[in-house]
Amino acid sequence: xxxxxxxxxxxxxxxxxxxxxxxxxxxxxxxxxxxxxxxxxxxxxxxxxxxxxxxxxxxxxxxxxxxxxxxxxxxxxxxxxxxxxxxxxxxxxxxxxxxxxxxxxxxxxxxxxxxxxxxxxxxxxxxxxxxxxxxxxxxxxxxxxxxxxxxxxxxxxxxxxxxxxxxxxxxxxxxxxxxxxxxxxxxxxxxxxxxxxxxxxxxxxxxxxxxxxxxxxxxxxxxxxxxxxxxxxxxxxxxxxxxxxxxxxxxxxxxxxxxxxxxxxxxxxxxxxxxxxxxxxxxxxxxxxxxxxxxxxxxxxxxxxxxxxxxxxxxxxxxxxxxxxxxxxxxxxxxxxxxxxxxxxxxxxxxxxxxxxxxxxxxxxxxxxxxxxxxxxxxxxxxxxxxxxxxxxxxxxxxxxxxxxxxxxxxxxxxxxxxxxxxxxxxxxxxxxxxxxxxxxxxxxxxxxxxxxxxxxxxxxxxxxxxxxxxxxxxxxxxxxxxxxxxxxxxxxxxxxxxxxxxxxxxxxxxxxxxxxxxxxxxxxxxxxxxxxxxxxxxxxxxxxxxxxxxxxxxxxxxxxxxxxxxxxxxxxxxxxxxxxxxxxxxxxxxxxxxxxxxxxxxxxxxxxxxxxxxxxxxxxxxxxxxxxxxxxxxxxxxxxxxxxxxxxxxxxxxxxxxxxxxxxxxxxxxxxxxxxxxxxxxxxxxxxxxxx
Numbered sequence: 001x002x003x004x005x006x007x008x009x010x011x012x013x014x015x016x017x018x019x020x021x022x023x024x025x026x027x028x029x030x031x032x033x034x035x036x037x038x039x040x041x042x043x044x045x046x047x048x049x050x051x052x053x054x055x056x057x058x059x060x061x062x063x064x065x066x067x068x069x070x071x072x073x074x075x076x077x078x079x080x081x082x083x084x085x086x087x088x089x090x091x092x093x094x095x096x097x098x099x100x101x102x103x104x105x106x107x108x109x110x111x112x113x114x115x116x117x118x119x120x121x122x123x124x125x126x127x128x129x130x131x132x133x134x135x136x137x138x139x140x141x142x143x144x145x146x147x148x149x150x151x152x153x154x155x156x157x158x159x160x161x162x163x164x165x166x167x168x169x170x171x172x173x174x175x176x177x178x179x180x181x182x183x184x185x186x187x188x189x190x191x192x193x194x195x196x197x198x199x200x201x202x203x204x205x206x207x208x209x210x211x212x213x214x215x216x217x218x219x220x221x222x223x224x225x226x227x228x229x230x231x232x233x234x235x236x237x238x239x240x241x242x243x244x245x246x247x248x249x250x251x252x253x254x255x256x257x258x259x260x261x262x263x264x265x266x267x268x269x270x271x272x273x274x275x276x277x278x279x280x281x282x283x284x285x286x287x288x289x290x291x292x293x294x295x296x297x298x299x300x301x302x303x304x305x306x307x308x309x310x311x312x313x314x315x316x317x318x319x320x321x322x323x324x325x326x327x328x329x330x331x332x333x334x335x336x337x338x339x340x341x342x343x344x345x346x347x348x349x350x351x352x353x354x355x356x357x358x359x360x361x362x363x364x365x366x367x368x369x370x371x372x373x374x375x376x377x378x379x380x381x382x383x384x385x386x387x388x389x390x391x392x393x394x395x396x397x398x399x400x401x402x403x404x405x406x407x408x409x410x411x412x413x414x415x416x417x418x419x420x421x422x423x424x425x426x427x428x429x430x431x432x433x434x435x436x437x438x439x440x441x442x443x444x445x446x447x448x449x450x451x452x453x454x455x456x457x458x459x460x461x462x463x464x465x466x467x468x469x470x471x472x473x474x475x476x477x478x479x480x481x482x483x484x485x486x487x488x489x490x491x492x493x494x495x496x497x498x499x500x501x502x503x504x505x506x507x508x509x510x511x512x513x514x515x516x517x518x519x520x521x522x523x524x525x526x527x528x529x530x531x532x533x534x535x536x537x538x539x540x541x542x543x544x545x546x547x548x549x550x551x552x553x554x555x556x557x558x559x560x561x562x563x564x565x566x567x568x569x570x571x572x573x574x575x576x577x578x579x580x581x582x583x584x585x586x587x588x589x590x591x592x593x594x595x596x597x598x599x600x601x602x603x604x605x606x607x608x609x610x611x612x613x614x615x616x617x618x619x620x621x622x623x624x625x626x627x628x629x630x631x632x633x634x635x636x637x638x639x640x641x642x643x644x645x646x647x648x649x650x651x652x653x654x655x656x657x658x659x660x661x662x663x664x665x666x667x668x669x670x671x672x673x674x675x676x677x678x679x680x681x682x683x684x685x686x687x688x689x690x691x692x693x
Contacts (some may be wrong), residue, residue: 054357054361058273058285073225074334075423075427079423083101084434097445100438102434105423109222112552130565200572207260208231208262209261213231213262216264225419226267227407228265228405230286230405230406231261233261233263234259238257239257258301265405270284277417279406279417283353283355287350287351288350298391304392305391308390312387349387350386354396356381358376359379382394410422412555429508429514433507433511436500453491458478458479474488626644
């Protein structure tokens with residue numbers, strides 16, 4: 001879909017201002033009216049009208065099919081916030097007594113959050129990395145050059161030694177050796193490139209507050225059936241820059257800058273096709289609730305129609321563009337925004353549509369047929385609509401047509417976008433604990449004092465029968481039956497606290513078992529018994545319990561971190577002037593690296609100790625040992641410069657060898673070690689040995 005003309009409306013200089021009143025001349029008023037008509041004509045184009053109708057149709061379908069999921073979302077947030085469902089609360093009030101809600105779900109969800117953040121967002125670490133491909137693919141041109149080189153070598157040998165016997169195995173071996181050399185060089189190049197790419201991506205993540213949004217994503221992950229992260233998408237913001245003035249002094253200047261941004265999208269705001277099994281299956285819509293300033297930031301961004309945005313702002317100031325759904329008020333109450341609907345500057349309802357539209361429809365709506373490869377095939381498009389205005393319409397710039405949304409669930413489902421949330425896993429246990437706690441409180445209240453039975457006709461009419469205090473004197477009349485029965489009877493109800501506490505404790509522990517987060521994981525004292533009473537036993541229990549959490553972290557790695565880093569790098573390659581070289585791949589480090597960081601550091605230390613002998617040093621050399629030392633230095637958050645570079649190590653080695661030949665004591669103190677690469681120590685391929693003969 002060709003993007004509407006991107007033109008930022010300007011009304012020229014303002015001739016004068018009287019206080020807060022803006023005064024415009026006739027030319028400026030005429031220009032404003034002209035821009036308004038131009039924007040209206042743009043929105044009345046057949047392709048825009050057809051596109052708006054298409055989006056509204058899909059929005060109504062997605063909205064009507066999400067009601068069951070919205071019920072689940074509300075249940076999850078109520079359970080975590082410690083609020084009863086309306087039906088349950090009505091039954092409790094009808095029965096009477098305590099309305100206590102035990103915050104068991106909130107404790108478990110906070111434990112899950114803390115655990116994931118400890119693993120994925122530790123200080124000074126990243127939950128991702130870029131590494132060279134273990135076996136880089138050689139371009140076809142290099143394979144051709146290798147073949148020609150081997151052919152040249154064979155011809156030279158036969159010309160020098162006509163009787164030389166060269167077998168196909170020798171030729172294959174030579175090809176393999178040369179290919180390995182090139183791949184080794186490519187890996188070295190890719191390693192350098194990986195560091196450069198890592199710095200570029202990390203800079204973009206920091207600029208767009210990626211890690212702040214990841215922290216919000218983790219909170220949603222521990223609360224809802226599925227959590228969503230969006231990005232990268234382009235936004236602009238005001239930035240302060242310092243420039244040298246004519247007098248040589250640096251002066252501040254405010255300017256608009258473009259940056260890549262990320263956002264944790266609430267599950268309440270994501271809508272999908274009725275039969276979608278994953279995010280990229282079918283269309284999706286994001287319901288955005290924007291402020292005026294958010295729309296202003298979109299003006300001037302490629303793909304957005306600034307004139308249409310101006311029309312939206314005009315309608316908004318007239319009190320339009322607000323569309324509340326049935327879940328909004330309860331969601332606002334739970335999230336502590338009860339008076340949101342009374343805001344005089346209410347949010348602007350916006351729909352962002354991602355989906356495939358048949359090419360022939362785009363042509364029918366007025367799109368240039370040259371931009372459609374095959375009218376029979378669907379085309380991935382991205383649109384934004386506010387009210388009746390389409391403020392952005394363009395083709396999806398992702399080469400694979402993928403959407404900029406990523407989702408993960410604590411307990412994933414293979415056949416649905418929506419998984420199972422932690423509060424849903426422990427819902428039954430939470431309900432039993434709540435019922436037991438209410439019964440316990442009600443029982444303690446009843447058992448806190450005696451129950452009294454009184455014959456009212458035998459009491460003194462002047463006594464207050466409902467008043468009970470120590471040393472009270474009861475004035476009663478004699479038994480008219482002459483049996484001298486008591487006029488007042490006291491009964492002491494039994495306290496069932498011990499029995500109820502056992503029931504509560506059982507289901508409290510059962511909630512941790514069902515969720516995979518036992519109480520001792522959150523530091524609750526006395527929660528572990530049996531093997532958990534010893535340090536080794538507790539370590540074994542925690543290791544077993546952490547398997548479920550590791551599985552949850554792997555889900556975030558594979559479904560969010562890894563694809564979003566790849567998407568970020570693709571976006572940089574598409575729109576930035578970056579020259580990428582080498583064969584690289586993205587590595588999700590949270591599950592594959594950070595969990596084992598301490599163990600790896602200990603194993604590297606053992607490796608250095610075991611290989612500190614002449615035989616092993618002759619194999620790995622100074623360069624190999626230096627690489628292991630550098631990894632240990634990184635893990636200790638120290639400067640890597642304390643380990644010399646490979647070229648400096650080589651110079652030190654050559655100096656030691658010269659001193660050894662001259663009979664002088666060596667400066668290195670470790671003996672002359674052979675170089676890992678280069679020199680006569682390297683094995684010569686068969687064809688090269690034959691050529692030297």
